């Protein structure tokens with residue numbers, strides 16, 4: 001018997017209940033799922049190449065991961081989203097630091113970000129109530145349709161997804177951030193609609209959304225300032241200069257007056273608003289709950305992937321398990337109380353023509369404690385065209401967000417493979 005088969009065998013014997021399961025595991029929705037469906041523990045054994053060699057709490061060199069204090073940005077950028085205001089000197093430095101982290105890491109943590117500690121705490125409580133206090137059949141009222149190209153609702157260890165092997169050791173809940181769409185899910189789960197859950201998700205989504213726009217303002221502002229040449233626009237004085245990407249789309253709509261990209265490099269938030277629409281309508285909140293796992297070295301909570309959206313903001317609890325791939329090596333990200341993890345998504349990589357890079361990351365399980373992470377994914381509208389803002393030497397062919405999302409959910413995302421479909425290969429290399 002090969003090593004993999006042997007380990008699969010170990011898991012299969014665990015599944016038949018020979019005493020290895022922890023009480024926490026036995027009690028969970030996961031155990032209920034495995035007992036009631038065709039899913040089997042051996043389907044959670046990942047290939048040797050993909051299994052985590054770095055454990056959930058094995059932190060090394062994680063102090064190199066940039067941590068950015070957004071304090072100096074918060075007051076100015078609140079106004080900047082309406083009308084660009086001058087940043088303080090310190091603010092300019094922080095913006096440059098953030099842009100550098102986006103370029104060099106595609107990943108950083110932010111503190112003093114402006115999302116209130118109260119709402120994060122309330123959201124953690126509500127998410128834990130959902131995952132831990134509801135009965136499996138209650139959560140299954142909003143089980144994801146495995147074939148859907150726009151996955152929303154609840155998934156548990158592969159149930160509710162099209163996956164058949166290398167199953168993720170996770171329960172997850174995807175909700176639309178738009179209030180009325182999100183509420184429909186709460187009404188399906190709870191007969192009384194659970195007012196507190198709806199209040200907290202709305203507030204969490206609104207606050208995380210606002211911070212994500214501030215970060216976009218900084219990242220896009222820095223990019224536009226650098227790339228004045230190929231990405232200019234109609235100036236405030238009415239002078240029309242060459243414009244690409246988003247601007248072109250607006251111009252086609254005969255909406256010239258609103259093309260307000262600032263040639264001084266500001267206006268990144270205004271440009272982002274064009275892509276993400278009013279109130280960031282297409283954005284998503286996602287809750288990830290990783291139950292304790294009897295064999296964490298054989299499986300993954302989430303396999304290596306890059307997030308497809310523009311930007312992800314993630315709150316993780318203090319257990320640990322998030323890992324990023326930097327220069328081909330996996331690094332565990334030490335949880336920082338109060339911090340939010342920010343990572344660049346594929347859409348921003350394309351929009352910035354590889355100036356910012358989406359980062360591969362994964363979630364590793366542990367055998368002792370459940371872990372909760374809560375994310376906000378800043379998402380373009382379905383019909384938004386994603387293409388490099390820079391007109392000269394684009395690295396990608398244009399595509400709509402809907403097209404990208406659908407091709408991504410039709411296949412299993414492995415690393416950053418989705419981006420390659422749209423990459424323009426330089427024939428001279």
Ligand SMILES: O=C(O)CCC(=O)C(=O)O
Pocket residue numbers: 286288302307314316321322323361362363372373375
């Ligand atoms: O739970 C984590 O740390 C990672 C979550 C994640 O990568 C995601 O939701 O896309």
Ligand SMILES: [Fe+2]
Pocket residue numbers: 305306307361
């Ligand atoms: Fe992710």
